[in-house]
Amino acid sequence: MKLPVSFYERKDVVKIARELLGKVLVTKFNGIYTAGMIVETEAYAGVTDRASHAYGNRRTPRTEVMYMHGGAAYVYLCYGIHHLFNVVTNVQDIPHAILIRAIEPLEGIESMLERRDKIKVQPSLTAGPGAMSMSLGINTIHTGLSLQGPEIYIEDRGVKIGNKDIIAATRVGVAYAMDDALRPYRFYIKGNPFVSKGKGL
Numbered sequence: 001m002k003l004p005v006s007f008y009e010r011k012d013v014v015k016i017a018r019e020l021l022g023k024v025l026v027t028k029f030n031g032i033y034t035a036g037m038i039v040e041t042e043a044y045a046g047v048t049d050r051a052s053h054a055y056g057n058r059r060t061p062r063t064e065v066m067y068m069h070g071g072a073a074y075v076y077l078c079y080g081i082h083h084l085f086n087v088v089t090n091v092q093d094i095p096h097a098i099l100i101r102a103i104e105p106l107e108g109i110e111s112m113l114e115r116r117d118k119i120k121v122q123p124s125l126t127a128g129p130g131a132m133s134m135s136l137g138i139n140t141i142h143t144g145l146s147l148q149g150p151e152i153y154i155e156d157r158g159v160k161i162g163n164k165d166i167i168a169a170t171r172v173g174v175a176y177a178m179d180d181a182l183r184p185y186r187f188y189i190k191g192n193p194f195v196s197k198g199k200g201l
Contacts, residue, residue: 002155002156003156008070009071009089013089013098016043020041021161022037022159023154023156024036024154027136027137028150029151032108035107036106036132037104037106037159039195040127040195041099041186042098042099042101042172043187044086045183045185050176050181051171051176051177051181054066054095065088067093069092070090071146072144073143073144074087074143075133075140076140081130082130082134083140084129085100085132086099086100087100087154101195101196102188102195102196103135109121113125123194126194127193127195127197165190165191166189186198
């Protein structure tokens, strides 16, 4: 079942980031279907979070999508190379977002391998946000798309991840955020091999 808009429009971005673990991210581009279970997420709490692109109510052409109502895709380019896929949450004008850092491949694996120029399935195929987006065919042209549409969406297939199997850790690559860098806003499924190697702080 596709997650409804109401799932994304809730106020607690940290709770949503935890609950996205075990959900299935699906893409359908040019007739190519790929899907994977979300195994790692990172929450960003908008204007009060120094690690967020919207900190201090910053609005630019790139970040404007973060101010849409929850349930939109925010895709940006990192280091001029990696396309990173985020889920916009909360209501309009509150720019919360969740970076999807890793998935466990489920369907369309041959297409994922081709996109990543790999021969066999191994964690590096989809571990880490750049690798994950590439494997699913997601790039910056998809920013702003509704997660209710046909191209990118997230499904609930009934997988429940218990609290004992969820690890909370600091986020990756946000040391510049001072005290906010220490927020335990990264979540991943304990023992899953497709979780990225990002160490946090």
